Amino acid sequence: MVPVARRNLLAEKGRLAISVAGVAFSVVLILVVLSLYRGWGGLGGIIEEIPADLWVVQQGTTDPFHSVSVLREDLAEELAGVEGVRGVSKAFSRTMSVEVDGKETPLRLMSLERPPDVLPGQAVFFPPPGRINIDAVFAEMQGLKEGDTVRLNERDLEVGDTFTGGNTVLAQFAFVDVEDARAIFGVPGTVHYLLVSVNDPKATESVRERIDASFPEADTLTGAEFLEAVRREIKEGFLPVVGMLVIIGFVIGVAVIGLTTYTATIEKSRDFGVMKAVGASGRFLYRIVIVQSVLVGLAGFAAGLGGTILVNQLVEEAVPEFVTELRWLDALGVFAAALVMAGLASFLPAARVDRIDPALVFRA
Amino acid sequence: MEERNDGVVLRVEGLGKTFGHGSTAVRAVDGVDMEAREGEIVLIMGPSGSGKTTLLTMIGGLLRPDAGRVFIDGVELTALPHRELPAVRRERVGFVFQTFNLLEALTAAENVELPLNMAGVSGREARTRAVALLEERDMGHRLSFRPNQLSGGEKQRVSIARALANQPRLILADEPTANLDSKHGHDTLLHLRAVAKEQGRTVIIVSHDHRIREIADRVLWLEDGRFKDVSLLATDPVCGMQVEVDSARATIERDGRTYYFCSRGCSWEFQKDHASFAGASD
Numbered sequence: 001m002v003p004v005a006r007r008n009l010l011a012e013k014g015r016l017a018i019s020v021a022g023v024a025f026s027v028v029l030i031l032v033v034l035s036l037y038r039g040w041g042g043l044g045g046i047i048e049e050i051p052a053d054l055w056v057v058q059q060g061t062t063d064p065f066h067s068v069s070v071l072r073e074d075l076a077e078e079l080a081g082v083e084g085v086r087g088v089s090k091a092f093s094r095t096m097s098v099e100v101d102g103k104e105t106p107l108r109l110m111s112l113e114r115p116p117d118v119l120p121g122q123a124v125f126f127p128p129p130g131r132i133n134i135d136a137v138f139a140e141m142q143g144l145k146e147g148d149t150v151r152l153n154e155r156d157l158e159v160g161d162t163f164t165g166g167n168t169v170l171a172q173f174a175f176v177d178v179e180d181a182r183a184i185f186g187v188p189g190t191v192h193y194l195l196v197s198v199n200d201p202k203a204t205e206s207v208r209e210r211i212d213a214s215f216p217e218a219d220t221l222t223g224a225e226f227l228e229a230v231r232r233e234i235k236e237g238f239l240p241v242v243g244m245l246v247i248i249g250f251v252i253g254v255a256v257i258g259l260t261t262y263t264a265t266i267e268k269s270r271d272f273g274v275m276k277a278v279g280a281s282g283r284f285l286y287r288i289v290i291v292q293s294v295l296v297g298l299a300g301f302a303a304g305l306g307g308t309i310l311v312n313q314l315v316e317e318a319v320p321e322f323v324t325e326l327r328w329l330d331a332l333g334v335f336a337a338a339l340v341m342a343g344l345a346s347f348l349p350a351a352r353v354d355r356i357d358p359a360l361v362f363r364a
Numbered sequence: 365m366e367e368r369n370d371g372v373v374l375r376v377e378g379l380g381k382t383f384g385h386g387s388t389a390v391r392a393v394d395g396v397d398m399e400a401r402e403g404e405i406v407l408i409m410g411p412s413g414s415g416k417t418t419l420l421t422m423i424g425g426l427l428r429p430d431a432g433r434v435f436i437d438g439v440e441l442t443a444l445p446h447r448e449l450p451a452v453r454r455e456r457v458g459f460v461f462q463t464f465n466l467l468e469a470l471t472a473a474e475n476v477e478l479p480l481n482m483a484g485v486s487g488r489e490a491r492t493r494a495v496a497l498l499e500e501r502d503m504g505h506r507l508s509f510r511p512n513q514l515s516g517g518e519k520q521r522v523s524i525a526r527a528l529a530n531q532p533r534l535i536l537a538d539e540p541t542a543n544l545d546s547k548h549g550h551d552t553l554l555h556l557r558a559v560a561k562e563q564g565r566t567v568i569i570v571s572h573d574h575r576i577r578e579i580a581d582r583v584l585w586l587e588d589g590r591f592k593d594v595s596l597l598a599t600d601p602v603c604g605m606q607v608e609v610d611s612a613r614a615t616i617e618r619d620g621r622t623y624y625f626c627s628r629g630c631s632w633e634f635q636k637d638h639a640s641f642a643g644a645s646d
Contacts, residue, residue, distance in 0.1 A: 001486045002478050007469035274465045277426055278526070279454025280482050282447075359426045361465050362417050362538055 005291035008264055008271075015260065016296070022256030023300020023341070024307055027334055029249035031308035032315070034330045037242045039323035041235060045165035046135075046173050047227045051115065051122055052089070052195035053204050055221045056211065063229035068094075069192050071218065076194050082214065084198050084207040089113040091193040092181040095171050099151040100142045107138065108171040109152070111181030112195065124163045129177040132157040135166030138174065140320045152176075153184045168230065169321050196220075250337060253300070258345035261293045265349040269356055276358035285353050290346045297342035301335055372435075373533045373566040374400040374423065379432035380589075381418055392418040394589035395432070402533065405560045405567045407576050409606070410586035416570040417538060419586065423568065424457050424536050425449045437533050454483050458527030458565075460556070462539035464519040466511040472498060472522045473507040479529040497525035501555060517548030524555050528563075535559055537569045541576065553579050574604070598623075601641040602630035 009016050056079060058069040076088045090113040098107040114126045127133045132150060139145065139162045148159045157176060166173030176184070198207045208220045221229070265272065272285060308331075312324040379396040382389050392415040400406045410416050421427040423434055425441045434441040436456050444452065453459075466475045476494035480486070485493070498507060501521040511519055520540060527535055537556060541549035557579040560567045569576055577583055585592045585606065597606045605626045607613075612624035614631035618638060625631040634641050 001481050002470060002474045004467070004470065004478070007467075007474075011469040268469075270465070271467045271469075274467065275478070275482070276450070277424070277453065277459055277465075278479050278482070279450045279452075279457075279530075281450045284482055359421045361459070361461055362421060362426075 004275075005288045005295060008268055008288070009292055009295055012264070012267070015263070016299075019256055019260035019296050020299045020303055022260075023253050023296060023338065024303035026249040026253035026256065026341075027301050027304020027338065028307040028311055029252070030246050030334050030337070031304065031326065031331065032311050032324070033242050033245045033249075034334075035308065035312050035324035035326045036315075036322060037235075037238055038325040038327055038330065040169060040238060041231055042325060043323060044168045044173075044227060044230045046163065047230065048223045049122075049165065050091075050112065050125060050195065050223060051119065051197065052223055053198045053201060054196040054208055054211070055223065055226050056194040056196055056215075056218050057221060059217050059219050061219060063226065063233060066233060070187075070190050071192070071194060073189050073191050075215065075218070076191070078215070079194055079196060079211065082207065082210050084200065084203050084210065086197045086199045087115055089115050089195040089197075090178065090191040091195050092178070092185055093192045094185060096152060096184070098174075100144065105142065106171040107134075107152075108166075108168065108173045109176060109181070109184065110173055111176050111178050113178050115197070124161050125175050127160050127175055127177055129179055130158060131160040132174050132176050132180075133161045133163060134159060134174045135172035136162045136164050137167040137320045137323075138172035141172075153186075155180065155184060167321055167323060169323075172321070194218075250341065253297075253338065253341040254344050256345075257293050257296050257300070257341050258348055260296050261289060261345055261349040262352065264292060265289060265352050269352075270360065272353050272356050273358050273360045276356060277361045282354065286346070286350050289349045289353055290343070293342035293346045293349075294339065297338040297345075301338040304334075304338075305331060371401045372399050373402050373404075373437055374398070374568065375433075375435040376423065377433045377435075379419065379422060379429050379434065381415075381422060381427065381429050381431075391589050393422065393429070396586075396589070396591060398584065398591065400534075400566045400568060402566055403560055403564045404581050405557065405569065405579055407580035407583045408568065408570045408586055409572065409574075409583060411606070412572075414586045415589040416586050418589075420536050420538055420568070420570050424459060425453050450482075454479060455530050456532050456534060458530070458532040458535045460520070460523050460527050460535060460537035460540045462542045464511070464516075464523045464543070466519055466522055466526075468511050471508045471510055472503060472514065472518075475511070475522055476525045476529055479526060483530050494525070494529065497528055498522065501525055515548070516544045517551050520544060520548070520552045521555060524552070524559065528559065528565075533565055535565055535567045537567060537571075539571050539573070540569060541571065541573045546575075549573065549575065574599075600624065600626045600630050602633050 058071055061067045061069040073090065076090055079085060079088045092111040094109055095106055096109045097104045112125050118126060124133050134144060144159050146159055149156050150159060157180065198204050211220050275285060308326060312326055315322050315324055376396055376398045379393055381393040382391050384390055396419060408416055418427065422429045429442060436452065439452065441452060470478065473494050476497055477490045480490040480493060495507060498504060501524065503518060503521050506514060506518060514522065540552050540556065544552060553576060556567050559565050585597055596609050598609050600607050601623055603626060607624045607626050609624055613627050614625040616623045616631055616634060623634060
């Protein structure tokens with residue numbers, strides 16, 4: 001088949017380049033926003049790794065970021081007496097301002113009482129006194145490395161290990177020793193959370209019910225529930241923005257492809273008239289219009305996908321706390337969206353082709 | 365509707381078309397009847413605005429008449445629904461235009477290949493047929509040239525090859541020599557003649573160009589939307605215009621011949637120097 005659509009597009013290379021760039025822009029917009037959404041959805045994963053079967057929090061506490069939990073410290077002994085409980089660790093957590101090179105920056109400081117049996121890989125949660133283990137994103141943002149010093153509430157702490165999964169965009173996790181935490185937070189007789197481990201993980205739910213029944217001033221959550229609460233906050237705050245930007249991107253894409261194909265059709269009105277005159281069926285002509293649209297859509301998608309990978313890389317380098325995750329399923333979805341854009345964008349030019357009078361070919 | 369044709373490729377009966385309404389209505393074609401047989405070249409002439417192109421567009425199925433019928437190869441075009449007309453144009457009619465109307469984005473070969481694609485012929489077969497049609501017209505060395513790289517005569521050869529791509533029995537040519545110099549115009553006429561005489565196709569040509577009379581089997585004169593008897597027309601020997609014998613502005617008898625003029629001015633010029641005009645009205 002004679003590639004009329006391709007030739008029509010290539011006849012005006014400047015316009016084609018602008019059109020492809022326009023579609024690529026909308027694809028980048030959609031994919032980068034989705035990448036950020038996916039990346040943010042995986043934030044705070046460190047919470048799940050903290051050794052606890054149940055988190056006991058002050059009644060009404062929604063999540064570790066947006067509400068404060070304050071519990072009596074002696075509640076730990078009472079919880080230890082609940083049937084099925086193997087051990088209880090005290091935990092402190094609060095967003096603090098940390099001074100690095102004379103500059104204040106927020107940090108989600110956490111401290112866990114060291115249980116008798118620390119598994120390999122959990123050591124990062126229990127630094128020795130005078131040290132602070134920090135999230136890798138925080139370390140990168142602040143240019144910190146092992147042995148550097150940060151100042152917290154008039155107290156100098158030496159940077160120890162770094163870990164991943166502690167980034168929540170607005171702040172990053174850091175772990176200090178319990179005694180350091182007590183000194184920094186300065187509220188004696190209270191803890192923020194109590195981490196309960198159970199004898200039989202299968203019986204976690206029944207232990208939870210017993211705690212809920214015995215201690216009305218407290219709520220119990222699993223690590224996964226606690227994390228989900230964090231992520232829900234992020235997602236619910238972010239989702240409307242994502243939705244809006246995706247819609248804007250889609251509309252831009254449709255408009256760009258539509259405009260390109262429409263102007264190409266108007267410019268080639270005489271050619272379409274000639275083809276009509278020499279016997280082209282409506283289907284033959286619509287196919288040319290649709291192929292033109294689809295080609296612009298596909299080229300725009302390919303350029304946009306490459307652009308997204310580049311932009312994501314640049315974003316992560318420039319703003320380390322902005323975690324992006326490009327999922328191929330999302331890319332596939334945007335690919336389908338590009339085809340839908342192309343399809344929608346074909347309607348107007350096709351209608352225009354329909355109106356072209358083939359008799360115009362006899363006009364000189 | 366299809367009927368027996370007995371060598372008649374084109375039959376037109378009482379064809380009429382009016383543009384506009386009421387006091388502004390213009391009767392562009394008014395009850396035209398004609399027939400053309402296979403291998404015949406019919407030249408339709410007439411002054412500007414006489415309805416030639418309107419007639420041609422109706423014969424080609426590009427414009428619906430208000431009245432009358434058109435049969436091509438026995439098929440009544442005017443009875444077909446709109447959606448079936450492209451197929452008739454594709455398979456039974458070939459168009460040759462004054463401005464060539466080649467697609468600028470395509471090569472010469474692709475321009476000829478395109479109607480074949482429309483008819484469902486694609487790939488190597490379409491390319492082979494397109495190349496053969498162009499080679500027959502000495503265009504084998506210009507296959508991959510785009511229209512803007514071709515001369516007017518070459519463009520018209522490509523246009524003729526395109527018109528013949530689906531082997532139609534009827535070729536409609538609108539002023540095929542108007543944009544060509546005399547050499548290329550003559551070349552185009554020879555090609556059209558070959559199409560009719562060697563391939564047995566019917567060629568209808570609409571033109572102002574008197575040179576086409578050389579190859580035409582019949583000349584029809586269209587004026588005010590109606591055919592007039594060409595025998596009652598004469599050529600003004602000074603300006604070359606066709607003049608109705610009955611209503612010529614001036615006549616001069618000389619050496620046993622009668623000369624007819626469109627205006628007194630032409631007759632005066634003739635009288636001043638009749639020797640240089642005397643043979644012009646033959």
